[in-house]
Amino acid sequence: MNQQIIILIMMLFAASPLFPGDLKSISQSADSIVKTALRDSTGYKLLESLCQIGPRLSGSEQSVKAALFSLDAMKKQGYDTAWLQPITVPKWVRGTKERAILKSGKGKKLKPLSVASLGGSIGTNGSISAGVIEINSFNEMKSKAGDIKDKIVFYNVKWDQGLVNTFNGYGRLAGYRVFGGIEAAKYGAKGFIVRSITTRNDNTPHTGVTYYNDTLPKIPGLAIGIIDADFLSNYIKKDPSAKVTLEMNCYSAGDVPSYNVIGEIKGKEFPYEILTVSGHLDSWDKGDGAHDDGAGCMQSLEIPYLLKKTGYQNKRTVRCVLFMNEENGYRGADGYANLIANDGKEHLLAIESDRGAYTPRGFTVEKDTALVGILREFLPVLRKAGIDWVETGGSGADIARLKTIKNLIGFVPDDQRYFDVHHSANDVFSEVNHRELELGSASMAILIMLIDKNDLIK
Template structure:
């Protein structure tokens, strides 16, 4: 009897959900996204501004562009939220070359400073190379003083999930300089964390410990990493010189860009779509995360375009400074806690804009089970699943939201582009991007109509 009652409850609940959904509206969202390509064209405009590292002139140009775009679209309100962000500049000099070797003298390597690295002295630093595969291995070294640590643990391409492979490799970039400095090293070279095999090193954030000497750190291309590994085995006296002129400045004033359409029935219940508006200073941040930000704008704009009146307030938030500080997400969370409105749900798009696959969600088990009833509608955009999992660095700062979502596209190519010169507009497929936009917009529609 209990089983029958449970079945009847689920059936009645599902029917009540389905009865509130207008399939024609969902179909119109998909059709409009795929045929009009508005977001794809907006992304081209954004990428023409160039890279958008926090604190840079380009980031402020992009912020103004986004504010103007949201106003022209006809959002009910658009505003800028002040955020003070780190300001680091790469400089013009990034050199690494063999300065002592009978066989490889003056061989130059393709390197890029890791984000936040200190500069070298004007004539650089020079040292022998110690190759390691892990940060744990560095702690055991007793011969590293005055030398350069070369972290050469490769991205594990045997793993199907490229995000997992990235996670298993990224510690050598993020804390490698701290661990190397502890044992007396004078610099760090890190094998670029990427899935493809080319000569474009990928940058990314690294950290320092204020109580430990700060040493310069660079990423080296995977091709040159293999060459360097081979060369130091053939010539134990080989030395490398690094020259960097990057610089850190005082924190700079920047902004989150926020726009919304007011809900017709429950205006104080907020559904957010967002991404991080900053990018690294390589490429133009098309996939990371310009595309995700444009999806977050267009997902809301589709309601205006198609004259769909949301029951709950739909809000786009373009967070600044995810890459090297997370200040935008932190400041928005403070704002959310200070207001009387309720954040029902937040969706983050920050995994590139390839073909849709699913949504990760952080929520309670009852809400999670309810969300499974959305899948027949989301399936129309090739969303196959809603699973428990992390949402995103920025929306994850919201502590009181009922559900936090992370949009998950196919990830097989993402780490080819991530944090590198490869991340350009031409790498974005319009159908894949726009189908992802439709997925996010439909999820917002379902949440707006039904609540949680």
């Protein structure tokens, strides 16, 4: 049996696309990419400049400045070409007022709650006062259908700290924010408040998009910091006739012109085959959108620079796409999908970075399980930038809409701190660690290099 085992082992090795010589050369290229990313810190410095522009909500003046800044940065990084793709985006304006004042049943003013209007919410047109009904699930709301009319619905559904994957934690709660207004309107609520979706124990409200349905009344919605959510919950148990007065002057200002930002370094052998790296340029307006998703954009922008600086001659065109309007409309992704549907090019791959600038852990591959196996063979190389695994899984909110791209990959950094800052005033540049961001850039650059150099996808 011994000889047969040896033969089998030899066969297993022979099946690998990596021969020792190749592996050494690829390893050296990967080392060079990692060292350059960490030493130059180009993506991190770009992010610092981007964050200085301020928050970049779609349709805002800053979002256009951010697009122009990125276009300019692509040119400075040595891209062959870079351009703006015109699109239109919905413009929502937070306004100057977003207040929720708690008053006792006897009318005594107790405290202003720490709140933030939800993106897309209507304003209150003056103010609204109403009793508060706490709801802990949509099923519970159904069972209390008769008690909701003219109330403010308070979705106080708590984050489950017991879930290790924080995106699973987010997924269980996001529906209350996104659809809470529609569901509460069915039963005649006057407004709604959602407990902030966060892992951090503070009182900062975390905003995000909320949707309406044209067949139902539109009611205003706010996010509340979790310390005040607990306070409100406890208070209305003791004093059920307490009221909250909402005052918000946010509004939707229709569609306005905006841009995706696209740039390329042309492929030397197959210029019409496109490998894409991407992030979304818009951000919520409470912080600077440093992690969500300034980081993903500047990492993507840095990747062609890293390949060029380390002397890698890309066979295929490496393209960076910065999408506008991921947070509240996906107009950028949809516009880009239209652009590439019939452009005569082979869109082989897209990678998205939209999970924060934390240390790399893995890559998730959407649909194509064969690619999972292929990439796993290169884990010794990917590990140089911190990637420990490749799994089947979702890619990213923007690229998942690009149906003509054959292979979609999500970059997965460590996720323990992302929802500490996500969609809040805490999502600022000082929360980003330069080394963690740069390892993300390097891991995606290495992946592009591996795929391109070894012709791993067609």
